[in-house]
Amino acid sequence: LEVLHRFWTGNLTVDMLGPRLQKVLKVQLSSNKHQVVYRGPRGPRRSGPQLYCDLKRRTRIRTVDGTQEPFSSLGWAHLVPPRPLDQIWTPQYRTCAVVTSAGSILNSSLGAEIDSHDAVLRFNSAPTRGFERDVGNKTTLRIINSQIVSRPEHQFSSSPLYRDVALLLWDPAPYSANLTAWFLKPDFNLFSPYVERRRLRPQQPFYVLHPEFIWSLWDLIQDHTQDQIQPNPPSSGFIGIVVMMSLCRDVSVYEFIPSLRRTDLCHYYERYRDNACTLGAYHPLLYEKLLLQRMNQGTSMELKAKGKLTLRGLRDLSC
Ligand code: C5P
Secondary structure, three states, rough: HHHHHHHHHOOOOOHOOOHHHHHHHHHHHHHHOOOOOOOOOOOOOHHHOOOOEEEHOOOOOOOOOOOOOOOOOOOOHHOOOOOHHOOOOOEEEEEEEOOEEEHHOOOOOHHHHHHOOOOEEOOOOOOOOOHHHHHHHOOOEEEEEHHHHHHHHHOOOOHHHOOEEEEEOOOOOOOOOOOOHHOOOOOOOHHHHHHHHHHHHOOOOOOEOOOHHHHHHHHHHHHOOOOOOOOOOHHHHHHHHHHHHHHHHEEEEEEEOOOOOOOEEEOOOOOOOOOHHOOOOOOOOHHHHHHOOOOOOOOHHHHHOOOEEEEOOOOOOOO
């Protein structure tokens, strides 16, 4: 409960996480798999309004559009959807919900509230069937990582989870965002499944996030954090929340900051238990959560009881 309370008030620090997670953080820092070279400032606490403006100024949603090599030579300009991602929803959606996959959403009865939003974002292979009472059943957009399209067990080409929704695909690239290096050696092969799907379902809005966008989010988190954070891309959850803040006027996020229902159950749809899913190991997840806690516009009651963060969209901000 101490940890939870510190989550809600923004006072959680790494030394409270226990030896295993601290060790993982150290290992990640020393291996620096994505060759992060960070020269920016670190961490003087800035206020909520300053964070909003910083987010708006520094992180414009960007997808691979086929204008840069190696994608231009491969003809991607004609392969990607003709409309840019930030124009697929016109007029802009008013209210949007982001449903994280945390086990603590079980027994929340939040389904109806989630579905009452104009648009709903879900992650990876998170199902709704059988979980409607707690997570709702509307899905407008799904963010998927490269494992979803490349690992056979996810059945990307046949599963109904990935049909009739907009899809946003991402893969950790080098920090330099060198597209050729990334193309030659992605974490998981995402490029051929993407090309195949675009040919098969040209009407489906399906985008690959640009590595510069992903790493600009990482820079932002590090800038606003005193500690050195894991030199790995932010979690799908954080990426998705910022995407929705760019596309919507108001964003409700469920169980990113854990509610009183907090559990070690990793996902609501699996039996696997590991507190790293909530606190972070590979991803700088704890820092992502502390940053968004500072931007919360909702009440602490909603945070505790529903695990709900209320965030403002970026478009209408006057900075
Ligand atoms: O595990 P997966 O990435 O599919 O989950 C979607 C997102 O939900 C994560 O990227 C993370 O931001 C969030 N999450 C969480 N706590 C958990 C599980 C997921 O905050 N226990």
